[in-house]
Amino acid sequence: MTANRIDSRLVTLTAPDTFAAERYQGLRLKIEQMRQKSGLRVIAVTSPGAGDGKTVTSINLAGVLARDSNLRVLLIDADLRRSSVSTQLGLESGAAGLADLIARSPKPLAALIKHPEICGFDLLPAGSSAMSVQSLFRSDRFAKILEEARGLYDYVILDTPPLAPVFDAAVLQRA
Numbered sequence: 494m495t496a497n498r499i500d501s502r503l504v505t506l507t508a509p510d511t512f513a514a515e516r517y518q519g520l521r522l523k524i525e526q527m528r529q530k531s532g533l534r535v536i537a538v539t540s541p542g543a544g545d546g547k548t549v550t551s552i553n554l555a556g557v558l559a560r561d562s563n564l565r566v567l568l569i570d571a572d573l574r575r576s577s578v579s580t581q582l583g584l585e586s587g588a589a590g591l592a593d594l595i596a597r598s599p600k601p602l603a604a605l606i607k608h609p610e611i612c613g614f615d616l617l618p619a620g621s622s623a624m625s626v627q628s629l630f631r632s633d634r635f636a637k638i639l640e641e642a643r644g645l646y647d648y649v650i651l652d653t654p655p656l657a658p659v660f661d662a663a664v665l666q667r668a
Contacts (some may be wrong), residue, residue, distance in 0.1 A: 578619070
């Protein structure tokens with residue numbers, strides 16, 4: 494993986510000393526405060542519609558949480574309809590991931606985790622399945638995967654689908 498293939502909007506990875514990256518440091522501080530008060534560990538990032546920047550925010554958030562810390566951070570690409578995390582990170586898309594793990598994989602979570610060198614955080618790609626997205630997110634297996642991730646990581650960031658036109662993010666909030 495080379496840095497020039499990474500989306501330039503991923504400032505916490507490509508330009509961590511810039512003003513834009515500093516904005517994410519402010520978000521990191523707020524999240525750390527919330528964790529101290531309430532034990533926050535799983536964060537779902539969504540937006541009203543497609544193209545609003547939720548994936549850029551998810552990746553930058555994972556990057557800033559992992560930067561200069563010993564925190565274990567997992568980014569889960571939970572936008573199973575239009576996943577783009579791998580593409581924005583300059584990785585090959587189509588790897589087995591969350592959907593495969595929920596639908597049919599007897600493998601443990603750790604077996605499908607990717608460790609992109611430049612990121613400092615781990616990634617669970619979206620993967621694919623013939624099952625409906627809502628069925629995947631409503632399954633007991635999905636809840637177990639999130640519970641396993643909570644046990645392995647300090648923070649779990651979910652890059653979810655936008656709120657409109659689908660209701661996947663609303664179903665995810667139940668997990």
